[in-house]
Amino acid sequence: MCGIVGYIGKKPAAPIILEGLSKLEYRGYDSAGMAVFDGEKIQIKKSVGRLKVLEELTHDGATMPGVIGIGHTRWATHGAPSDVNSHPHYNEKETIAVVHNGIIENYLPLKEKMISKGYKFTSDTDTEVLAHLIDYYYKGNPLEAITKVMHRVQGSYALGIMFAEHPDQIFAVRKDSPLIVGQNEDGCFIASDVPAILKYTRKVYFIQNQEVVRLRADHMHFYTVDEEEITKEPVNIEWDADAAEKGGYEHFMLKEMYEQPKTVTDTLMPRIKDGDIVIEELGMSDDEIKAIRKVHIVACGSAYHVGVTAKYVIEGIARIPVEVDVASEFRYRNPILEEGAMVIVISQSGETADTLAALRESQQLGYKVLGIVNVVGSSIAREADNVMYTWAGPEIAVATTKAYSAQLVAIYLLAMKFAKVKGTISDSDFTAMLKDLKRLPDQIEMLLSNKERIQRFANRYIGAKDVFFIGRGIDYAISMEGSLKLKEISYIHSEAYAAGELKHGTISLIEKDTLVAAVATQDNLFQKTLSNMVEVKARGAFVLAVTNAGNTDIEKAADYVIYIPRTNPYFANSLAIIPLQLFGYYVAVGKGCDVDKPRNLAKSVTVE
Ligand code: M6R
Secondary structure (H helix, E strand, C coil): CCEEEEEEECCCHHHHHHHHHHHHHHHCCCEEEEEEECCCCEEEEEEECCHHHHHHHCCCCCCCCCCEEEEEEECCCCCCCCCCCCCCEECCCCCEEEEEEEEECCHHHHHHHHHHCCCCCCCCCCCHHHHHHHHHHCCCCHHHHHHHHHHHCCEEEEEEEEECCCCCCEEEEEEECCCEEEEECCEEEEECCHHHCCCCCCEEEECCCCEEEEECCCCEEEEECCCCEECCCCEECCCCHHHHCCCCCCCHHHHHHHCHHHHHHHHHHHHEECCEECCHHHCCCHHHHHCCCEEEEEECHHHHHHHHHHHHHHHHHHCCCEEEEEHHHHCCCCCCCCCCEEEEEEECCCCCHHHHHHHHHHHHCCCCEEEEECCCCCHHHHHCCEEEECCCCCCCCCCCCHHHHHHHHHHHHHHHHHHHHHCCCCHHHHHHHHHHHHHHHHHHHHHHCCHHHHHHHHHCCCCCCEEEEEECCHHHHHHHHHHHHHHHHHCCEEEEEEHHHHHHCHHHHCCCCCEEEEEECCHHHHHHHHHHHHHHHHCCCEEEEEEECCCHHHHHCCCEEEEECCCCHHHHHHHHHHHHHHHHHHHHHHCCCCCCCCCCCCCCCCCC
């Protein structure tokens, strides 16, 4: 988490850094700070609170003159959000400034050692130890000091570093936290992510683990941790710069929900050719697909919910057993990957620390990993053996919507491909499913156009204390995501339950007017879920139902019904989730919550 930006060039650095940080606030937003070399010394301004506090403090950067600087927006790990814990951090002489994204795991022994050598610490952060360590090793050669520190510290870090004695250069360093650098005719840039510098350059260099970059106003040099110079090729970023702007929408989340028909189309259509599914990036021959004995899916949060859906879809269509794990559990449970196992990791950011660790764990066990990833060039995209991109473009709101929808259709494509190759689906069923797949974007569009009705309903639940989401099979997976969408942005406690499991304990929480959202899109389970709805209604619940058009029987058991268009049951998630996303969004808006930047969260979770 945390976002870092750096600039060295001909232009005033502070406004460029503030602008860049504003594009990275999704990574953390509990405090922000900047260091700028003013011609004599490194000046630091930092403050707890959103970036706008720093903007006010520095008069939009005007009070921090200088053409060299680094900045940071923070998601606190070590030390509460406070002025003193905000980055940048100095050494004692205030001649070295550091911004950091990641965690220094051995900071405590290092801190004790530095204290024993007479260093004084002013913050509770792990980062401050870096400033003092660099100072300790610095004997006039910044690169030497930085690489010595890299050999001493354990953990993850993307760093921006500047030295008052070398005001013609800044340094960027990376291990396990994302970092890019870029250049244009006015200077060179450091950033945690592409949107921060897209306005200035499309030519970026992805920094690999244990690499250091020395940036000057007009050129950059790349080094290994052993100070050997290396060469790198830039990558041209094709993204539309407007994609990372709100474009007239009140929130990024709303804009991104509205982009779902396009992201689903962009993920699906290039892989549907002449009535067949062609996934070149899969890197598997038909014989290799036929040899798959088991699929392991590993992910976190909403991407994990896609994995839960994938279990039903892949097992149902392709008849391959699927095991789904939360990445933070998978990595420490000594997983058994049997002969013929295939591992799939799913991640929007491609930087989620636990998912990345699960990928590495699987590779160490000798298995190839397919990454379903949104961010091009991210760590998971680089390290996975094969990458299937979800073409959702930059997703800024912390609550995922369009990337989730793109991940779902990537899974449908995979399941159908496997089924076709393994012969577990008839040609006519395959063709009918393809037809249904292609209709999804229009159907999503139609559901989005019905937003006012959901908004009116959501306004009634602004004061809710607890909301339960129930469903069976794929509807349970949909419930999990609906519940997460609501809770993460509205702060209303919410849980998802397999509908049949309620009566094993949780039903005791149902009382008069408790909202229960029941998802019932699977025809074979419809009557069963209906019974569970009747059970909660009998205990006073107010039942909101999401079901397929035509299932009017549900009105006997539900107080409010949202109908979704009919599609193949395996694809129902893509439609049923739309009203649930809108519901979560409008409840949060109604409560006055900061929808795009919910408290305590960050968009990419690069710490365990
Ligand atoms: O970038 P990733 O897809 O790996 O992120 C996984 C989760 O952190 C993410 O889905 C999270 O749960 C979102 N806040 C959900 O809206």
